[in-house]
Amino acid sequence: MKTLKVFGSLVKDAFLEVTHGSKSYHIWMAVLSFIMLFGMYNYSIQLEEGLSATGMTDRVSWGLYISNFTFLVGVAAAAVMLVLPAYVLKNIDFKQAVLIGEGLAVSALLMCLAFVVADMGGPARLWHMIPIIGVFNFPNSMLAWDVIVLNGYLFINITIPLYILIMRYQGKTPNPKIYIPGVFISVFWAVGIHMVTAFLYQGLQARPFWNNALLGPRFLASAFAAGPALIIIVLAIIRKFTAFKVPDNTIKKISMIVTVAAQINLIMLISELFKEFYAPTHHSISAVYLFFGIGDKTALLPWIWTSISLNVFATVALTFHKVRSNLKLLYVLCGMLFVAIWIEKGFGLIVPGFIPGPWGKIAEYTPSLVEISVTLGIWAMGAFIFTVLAKTGIAIELGQLVYKKKK
């Protein structure tokens, strides 16, 4: 009963907190709300017309939605990997990063779920997927696994920070015996959600471009580069706009993680390219299409080469200690890496899986405006949720938001 009361008061206080802020904060939230509404409007068009409002066809049946879903699973997984050093290795200066990381994981997961729902032909029938009420094809379908691991992960990542924040809110110290086991589970779970999502593609013998044992590990490596890169950027913004103290040292340590993951990712990329192009087979056509185009079908070329050059440049630059220590440069490099991996793990991975089609047909895919708007709307939703979570979390951490301390 008491906990409920505290929680109620927290929600009330948090509501006050997130509805008050500086002018730039209000503008930021207004812009996000506008984009979200625009996305919702476009989603209503899609609901009305069906998925024909998107650029997807029978030939390329997954597009922008599933691409973003795949990428964001990685962001969600990686954000939590920062938890490990913070709580387990008693590396104090990571703790601020962790709170942000978990907030990021929650927002990324909600975006993932939104992208999946947006991709469904019959969102009203999604209850068929709820275990017990519906019929769940577990353990055969990797998508069924994915539903379980993603929702489980969401649950873990909501409960742990909530517990910590509620304790802090009351001015108590969170009991490590309660949250540390949860932290451990969430770290293993993070690897799990990423591997399961990779298996979703990897397990399809019909699509040689995905049916490749390196897919899962490469997902992990790229995620651990892109996720923490995003955290660095977010921390930099928070440091600038709030009173929240994030020491340089924290950012530099995270940049180390980014660098190593990006290097491993690059090695795997080379390994993949070698396999596809040293002794090309029929199964290399997807890769040929992706990197060089086939005939006049070259839609992905500008994207993938942007991605590769950004990726190589950022990884090489990050490798140098001097460059990495310069925070201004670091932010730019992290941004480059994030965009590079978004392209590569997004439509650079999903679209070529369908090209060529099972009978060799090369049919290209271009997302429609409706699809792009819905995608932007979901990203805005993620940013909105994250801002709300981070603002509340930071206020509690800074001691501005305390139980029974009414302003």
Next chain:
Amino acid sequence: MSETNKKWYSLNLNQSKKSDSCGCGNNEGSCSEEKPKDGFDQIMDVSMSRRSAFKKITAGLVIGAGAVSTACSVVSGDESKEKSGIEWDEYFKGNYKLMTDEDKNKTVDRLTRSYELRTGKNLSMSSKDAEEDVLFGYAFNISKCQGYMDCVNACVEENNQDRSTEMQYIRIHEMEDGKGFNFEESDDNYYHEVPAENHFYMGTQCFHCDNPPCVEVCPVQATWKEKDGIVVIDYDWCIGCRYCMAACPYDGRRFNWKTPEVPEQEVNKKQHYLGNRLRKKGVMEKCTFCIQRTREGQNPACVEACPTGSRTFGNLLDPKSNIRWILENKKVFRLKEDLGTEPKFWYYMD
């Protein structure tokens, strides 16, 4: 699988898997232990009772609010009340695969009644199950096919496919002589006089694999293999995630990207629940070997329509059937056998 039935396998990659994955639509013969093993009945009972609980809980909530308000309204007419009642029951019905015969009849009645309310016309819809000792297979004679595409047209008419997007289950690939089976360079969308000189033709459609990857991946078991080997879809259970489409190595599946349109006078009214009944937007569909015909002992529409006799359909378990004769006497092959999908669709040449 009994030993004699193995005759038409040429690849044993998935044999061990197959023998214990007696899911639902297994082959004829050895599935006497099916019931105790997977206990679908139990799941059925549980899910049904929970489902009815779910019904009550969600009554009046967002999803069905409109239907409920109409159903309970005193002002609206009996017909619209009945219509909303049907919509409500249809929305909350279970997976066809797990339905009892009684439930199957009920939903068929609802669907035919709903069509009558909408258009004033009657249709006959069957929910006939697979017969014993039947396993359907298909053979295609590459030497005979001239690319007339009569099969494609017959299929579209028989199976009520969307006319507005020209959905077709069958693709006829026009290939150049001397290049072998070169699918990459073949044309599956030609509009010229056939047979074109120096070309040959090859048709593909759903191969009704004995080890179908599409069935494995469906998160809600909306697609499965029937006992007579036909891979079917429950259009009302499909959530439209299109994972099966990504998993199919044969381009066998089609998705309703928009609400399918079939002019009323062209609707084939002889329907089967798992076959050619009208679909809605956002669900998957595909060739069902014309289940509404073949379970009544007829040939699929494509076989009947083919003017060249390149298409043969029949019961693989009947030693006297034409298809068995072809399998035993011709040099048959299947496409992408290395994937271990075991298609029940063979090609041969004279």
